[in-house]
Each structure stands twice: as structure tokens, then as C-alpha cells.
Amino acid sequence: TTDNQSAAQQAEAQIQELRSKLDQYNYEYYVEDHPTVPDAEYDRLFRQLQALEKEFPEYFSPNSPTQRVGAAPSGAFAEVEHEVPMLSLDNAFAADEMNSFIRRVQDRLANTSELTWCAEPKLDGLAVSLLYENGQLVRAATRGDGYRGEEITANVKTIRAVPLQLRGDFPERLEVRGEVYMTRAGFAALNEKALASGDKVFANPRNAAAGSLRQLDSRVTATRPLAFYAYAMGTVQPARQLDDDSHYQRLQQLRQWGLPVSPETQRLTSSQACFDYYDDILARRDELPYEIDGVVFKLDNIDQQEELGFVSRAPRWAIAFKFPAQEKMTTLLDVDFQV
Numbered sequence: 001t002t003d004n005q006s007a008a009q010q011a012e013a014q015i016q017e018l019r020s021k022l023d024q025y026n027y028e029y030y031v032e033d034h035p036t037v038p039d040a041e042y043d044r045l046f047r048q049l050q051a052l053e054k055e056f057p058e059y060f061s062p063n064s065p066t067q068r069v070g071a072a073p074s075g076a077f078a079e080v081e082h083e084v085p086m087l088s089l090d091n092a093f094a095a096d097e098m099n100s101f102i103r104r105v106q107d108r109l110a111n112t113s114e115l116t117w118c119a120e121p122k123l124d125g126l127a128v129s130l131l132y133e134n135g136q137l138v139r140a141a142t143r144g145d146g147y148r149g150e151e152i153t154a155n156v157k158t159i160r161a162v163p164l165q166l167r168g169d170f171p172e173r174l175e176v177r178g179e180v181y182m183t184r185a186g187f188a189a190l191n192e193k194a195l196a197s198g199d200k201v202f203a204n205p206r207n208a209a210a211g212s213l214r215q216l217d218s219r220v221t222a223t224r225p226l227a228f229y230a231y232a233m234g235t236v237q238p239a240r241q242l243d244d245d246s247h248y249q250r251l252q253q254l255r256q257w258g259l260p261v262s263p264e265t266q267r268l269t270s271s272q273a274c275f276d277y278y279d280d281i282l283a284r285r286d287e288l289p290y291e292i293d294g295v296v297f298k299l300d301n302i303d304q305q306e307e308l309g310f311v312s313r314a315p316r317w318a319i320a321f322k323f324p325a326q327e328k329m330t331t332l333l334d335v336d337f338q339v
């Protein structure tokens with residue numbers, strides 16, 4: 001009917017508008033390290049677009065911001081192709097969404113008698129990939145669009161928490177993934193210095209970490225208080241046969257090889273325990289030395305992870321359960337106006 005036609009036309013226009021807005025916000029966030037809208041607003045528009053695309057699949061586009069992870073490399077750094085794509089995470093913003101995630105996982109798995117989860121804080125920094133050959137750090141890269149990132153080895157080598165040489169019985173070739181972030185204290189000190197010398201201050205720790213990591217001069221990066229936590233393994237060669245191949249065990253293994261892993265990481269054996277973990281971390285949010293925007297739950301069993309696989313931009317076996325937004329943008333604008 002004509003009613004349906006005009007609804008579809010309206011939807012198409014709305015989809016186009018949302019896509020171009022989100023493309024612009026992505027560019028500002030990932031390439032310029034200078035967001036102009038709060039994350040909560042970005043997330044709202046993103047979900048609106050996802051919902052419209054689901055309702056009107058005829059307007060699918062492989063180039064939609066919902067189909068990708070971040071922005072393409074900006075061109076200033078050499079490009080690195082990821083051997084295993086570096087994807088994003090699906091989000092849950094409320095308990096019912098978390099429950100439907102757990103139900104989806106249960107429905108898809110052949111054997112769901114015991115689901116074990118690995119729970120980790122979701123640090124608000126940026127993802128990096130570290131490649132170790134014969135125990136030496138030989139390459140570091142940003143996530144980029146998930147398939148190709150930027151080579152930032154010289155900058156990452158300045159981060160004290162990143163080992164340049166692995167310890168113990170490490171594999172010949174190992175890729176580690178984790179989050180580069182800035183502590184609140186480091187961020188405050190950096191901005192104080194910037195204010196005193198009349199330099200531009202950073203909007204928030206995430207922004208400061210991103211800007212510091214993408215410096216073309218690694219001597220500048222070396223003066224920035226960057227920190228790192230590992231949260232996943234990529235390629236491991238030769239592959240290791242672990243008795244109990246679990247994500248949690250892999251993190252413990254990384255720790256033995258010298259990589260820092262968040263002390264808040266926990267293995268949980270029920271959905272209730274996941275909700276309790278969320279509540280506990282949320283209650284301690286402001287006492288943590290770094291900013292987090294939620295917690296991440298990953299299905300702990302690696303075989304089950306492989307059974308579930310991936311959708312376009314995220315694994316089916318993990319979710320970021322986000323915390324309520326803290327409106328950082330207002331302070332950003334205040335500070336920007338002062339400077």
C-alpha cells in the first residue's frame with residue numbers, strides 16, 4: 001500500500017541520515033581523537049540505525065557504520081593486516097538485554113549444562129595487538145577497521161607495562177590483545193602540565209590515551225603516562241594443547257609470560273554471579289584507578305566460543321554490559337572553552 005511505501009521511504013531517508021551522522025562521529029572519534037557528541041548519544045543513534053536496518057533489510061549496505069568496527073587507518077602510519085580480525089563487542093545496556101544475550105547463547109549451544117563466564121572490567125582505552133616472535137616484541141598495531149590497523153611499534157615500546165621480552169616457556173609466535181589506557185591520576189597530571197604550558201588539554205583519559213598512542217614522534221608518547229592490560233590471545237604458534245582450554249586460563253598463561261592482566265578478572269559459574277559482578281564493579285567504579293564504561297562477559301570455554309563464532313562486527317560469545325553514562329562531554333566543553 002502507499003502507506004507502507006511512504007513508511008519505507010521515510011525509513012530510508014532516516015537510515016541515510018543516521019549513517020552519515022555516525023560516519024562523521026566515527027571519523028571525529030577514531031581519526032581525529034576529538035569526539036563532538038557524548039558516547040551515550042552515539043550509542044543511541046547507533047542502535048536506532050541497527051533497529052531500522054533490521055526492520056528494513058532492503059536498505060542493507062556493507063558500508064554502513066553498523067557493519068564495521070572503527071575507522072580505516074588514517075595514512076600517517078604503515079598499515080598492518082590482522083591475521084585474526086580484531087572485532088568489537090556487542091552491548092547490553094540493561095538487565096533484560098543481558099538476559100536475552102545469555103538466552104541466545106544457551107539456545108545456540110548444543111550442550112548448555114554448564115556455562116562458565118570470564119568477567120573483566122571494560123577499560124575505556126583503545127585496543128592494540130602485540131606480536132611477539134621468539135619472545136621479543138616485534139610489532140604493535142591499532143585495531144583500525146578490524147582488518148587493517150596502524151603500525152605503532154615505536155610508540156607501544158614506550159609503555160612500561162608492555163614487556164619487550166616475554167618470560168618463561170613462551171611460544172615461538174604469540175599475538176596478544178589488550179587495552180592501552182591512562183589512569184585517572186596520569187590523566188590529571190598530564191592535563192595539569194598541559195594547562196601550565198598553555199597546550200591543549202584532553203577531553204578524557206580515553207582521548208588522551210588515543211592521542212598519545214598515535215603520535216608520529218615516539219619521544220612524545222614516552223612522556224605520556226600510558227598503561228596496559230592484556231585481555232585476549234590472538235595467534236599462538238605452535239598451537240598449545242591446554243588441558244582446560246578456557247579464556248580465563250589463557251589470561252593466567254599470559255600473566256605467566258609477563259603480560260599484565262586486570263586483577264578484577266574473575267571466572268563465574270552462573271548468570272546470577274554475572275549480575276553480582278556487575279553490581280560490585282559498578283559500586284566501586286569511582287574508586288578504581290582508571291575509567292571503565294562497563295564490564296565484559298566472555299563465554300569461558302574456547303570450544304564453545306568456536307561453536308558460536310562471530311557476526312559482522314562482534315563475537316556471539318561475549319557482551320559488554322555497559323554502565324549508565326557519565327556525561328563526560330559537558331566537562332570536555334567547559335575545559336575546551338577555558339583553554
Ligand code: NAD
Nearest residue numbers: 025029035037038039042088089120122123126127231296
Ligand atoms: P566498545 O567500546 O563498545 O567495545 C569494544 C572494545 O572494548 C574493544 O575493542 C576493546 O578496545 C575494549 N575492551 C575493553 N576491555 C575489554 C575486555 N576486557 N575484553 C575485550 N575488549 C575490551 O566498542 P568500540 O567499537 O571500541 O567503540 C564503540 C563505542 O565507542 C561506542 O559504543 C561509543 O560509545 C564510542 N564512540 C563514540 C563516538 C562519539 O562520537 N562520541 C564515536 C564513535 C564511537
